[in-house]
Amino acid sequence: MRRAGLFVGLLVLAWTAWDTGADPVRFVRGVPWIIDILGRMLPPDPQVLAPALLGALKTVEIALLGTAVAAVLALPLGFVSARNVVGAPVFYPARAVLNFFRSVDTLVYALIFVAAVGLGPFPGVLAVVAYTTTSLAKLYSEAIEGIDRGPVDAITATGATRLQVLRFGVLPQVLPLFLSYVLYRLETNIRAATVLGFVGAGGIGFYLQTYLRMIDYRAASTVLLVTVAMVMVVDAISSKLRERLV
């Protein structure tokens, strides 16, 4: 049984390699070109540092605003898709809706919102909100499902109302997890937002795409370095904050 599984797995992989035209020889032939492009990227062009930094700031803004709005919108959604809060008639449809919207990537949402509201960072924010709301709602609901029943019983036994039970029995257990998920989402959204500019939804991606199209590799490398620095700084801040939550 296990052997058959392994065999089928290898067969599938072999087929995908053939169908995608994966060819080690072709890759090796391409290596000199990669080196060539890397060479043409050096040294990075300091003249585009200012626009690159402004673009990075926009990207951070898009991710920050989008994540913050989604963090709030996801709260009610998280509760109505937790198995231990609502009954099956609510739970299953809610989960289905979340899974549907979650399976669409931020970049695809960006394409839709650019078409709807025009170019610029705003459709980028909307795209981040659309994806993050549903993905956070899923994470929230899992946190709610994982709570310790004990404190909930204890608070209920004091004669507390449903809202008080939620506030004193459930919230203290899930809030640190929620915040940690929000920060984690912020980190991934910064990365996702770096490419939103490719489809006209604002931020640093716009500059990267522009310089690559102009074959100005030295300018593009400056933008890339700024992107890397931005992601690292946000990651560092976010993970420091997350450590303090646990």
Add this chain to the structure above:
Amino acid sequence: MIEIARLRVVLPPATVVLDGVDLTVRAGEFVAVLGRSGAGKTTLLRAINRLVEPTAGTVRVAGRAVTGADGVELREARRRMGMIFQQFNLVRRASVIDNVLAGRLGWAPALPSLFGRFPPADRALALECLAQVGLAAMAERRADRLSGGEQQRVAIARALAQQPSVVLADEPTASLDPALTGSIMDILRGINVERGLTLVVSQHQLETARAYATRIVGLRRGRVCFDGPPREVTPAVADAIYGEGA
């Protein structure tokens, strides 16, 4: 004080946990409920404040019906009954004093309580209850920094903060070091004697029950198989409660 009549609890699909329990507890009694695990001790206690919904039968506490009570009446009944759990069931991330204040939720003004605001009198009372279990100095500590024995004392303080007439304690010493059993049971005897509170304590240790209780109730397969003073618990009675036969 507590009148239980023909109480049945059947858990889905068809597990009969309590099979017609009749029990009347007078004010000021210290009742120990004995029985093997699975005999229905926990379910009996949880059915008294309806953390477990009885299938049939009635429970009255201080002359008022608990079974059949609507939401408001049930909360009013619950706030007069303190409950202590085997696993303490504190909100682990909250401070000790906040855990004790939770005992005031049934009494405090609802809206301010949702923002963590309690009347000064409630805070004073909570501190007083903490002092009674010898933990006044730990009020600001996080609950999960305390030892197991200390956590159970906080849980007792939370129950006392309700100013209850009845305290239900579900195996309050079962998850503690045996050396701590005496200290917890001493505190329970103290509140029974000094405050005149009615206590119903489930215990799996016969010796502890005999040393502290004024009355012993034996449960076997969801039915009362013994009810009498500790001195009447003969080896034959113990065998009837715990024995393998029939």
